[in-house]
Every structure is written in C-alpha cells, then in structure tokens.
Amino acid sequence: MTLEHYLILGAVLFCVGLLGALTRRNAVVVLFSIEIMLNAANLNFIAFWRFGENPEALQGPLFTLFTIAVAAAEVAVGLALVIAVYRHFKTVDLEQLDTLKEE
C-alpha cells in the first residue's frame, strides 16, 4: 500500500463528511459529518507520518492525539448547543432555525 492509497481514502472520507454537512437538515447529523471530516484528516496525519521522513519525531501521532482531544471538546460543546437550541426552538431542523433571516 502506498501513501497515495491512504491519501485518496482520506479525501473520499472528507468529501463524504462534507456532503453530509452541506446537505442534511438535522443539526446532529451535521455535527457527526464534521466528525467524519476530522477523522479523515487524522488518517492523513498518520499516513504522512508512516511514509514521510523522520518518523521517530512522532509528529503524526502527537498531532492526531491533539486533534482527537480538540474534536472531543468540540463534540461536547456542539451537542450542548444542539440541546440548548432544541429547548428554545423545539426543533433541530436547520431549515427552520432562520430567525436571523426574518425581518
């Protein structure tokens, strides 16, 4: 397996996540589409570390660890926001959350 295979897999997964984030109307689905995109980026970090120069510096795994921690924080805050929005508007449908648009 060459690096190119992993990078193309990462690109496909990123685009699947992008597809979900752009086309779904449920806020929770948009949130987990963003998780898919972050995971695709992690796969790229690890693949570059495995195939790149100087793997004993461990930059790929360290970056991935930090991304995972930031992603976990993001999910916690994001879900809290979704629940707060649901309490207020009684919906998580992004099409109906258009208060700013109305005059």
Place this chain on the structure above:
Amino acid sequence: MTPEITFWVLAFIAVCGALVAVVRRNLIHGVFALMIFFAALAGLFLLLLAEFIAAVQILVYIGAVGILLLFAIMLTERVTGDDGRSIAARGWFWGLAAAVAVFVFLLLPAIQEADLPESAQSIQPSVKELGLKLMAPYVVTLEVLALLLTAALIGAVAVAQGAEVNKKEDSDDA
C-alpha cells in the same frame, strides 16, 4: 491476511459506514454506522503501526463521542425520522455538487501532483516515546489541551443546563 486485503476491506467498511451515517434517515442507525466507521479507522491506524492512536480512537470515539451523540439524538426530536419530511436541506444538489467538486478539482489533483515518498519507513513500537515526547517538548501543548477540555466541559454543562435554571436561582436569591 496480507496488508493489501486488510487495507481494502477496512477502506470499504470505512467509506460505507460514513456514507450510511450521512444518508440514513433513522438517526440511531446513523450513529451505529458512524461507530463502525470509527472502528474501521482504528483498524487502519493499526495497519499504519500507530497502535496507541488506534486504542485512543476506540476509547474516545466509539466509547465517548458515540454515546454522547446517541444521548443527544434521544434528547431531541425525530429519532426514527419516519414522519415523511425531507431529510435533505433545500439546495441539497449544490451541496452534493460542492462535495464532488472539492474531491475532483481540489483534493485529487493535489494528491496526484504531489511528489510522494514511495515506501514506508521502518518504525519501532512507540508508546513509550510518545509519552516522553508529551512530557518534554510538548508539555505546554498538553497543558493547554487540558485547560481546553476543562473549559469545554464546564461550558457544555452551562449551555445545556439552560436559561431556566439560572432564572430559578436568581428568583431564589431575591
């Protein structure tokens, strides 16, 4: 099983899991597909000899993020989604076009034109090294990350608790 077959099987499972998670109407099914995607990615990390990252992936994503998403879905509406309303946003076609365009015109040319190294490096199992690195050159990052996680958890609790609780406390004080 050779690494090639393992790679293709895991890649297939990951892409299918992600696709099902994104297009599925029933949100609970979506989250379980997402967990399968996370597990396949952990397998790919193992294949790339990042064994600690694979363990963290399973612990954090399948263990924590998956359960958190399940709870968020069950606390909000439309779990099964079978109420006949469309699951796609208005203008979903442009979203699909944008995703395909990003892949075809941005990511694929970038990968194909880059001068990529051909063969994998030989590496040793690295959990001890990872721990030493986190303690010596990256200790500030680690501390900032700990602060971020604490702030995020407190913020999440504060946001999810909502305005009503604050109002009640205010009236109790008065």
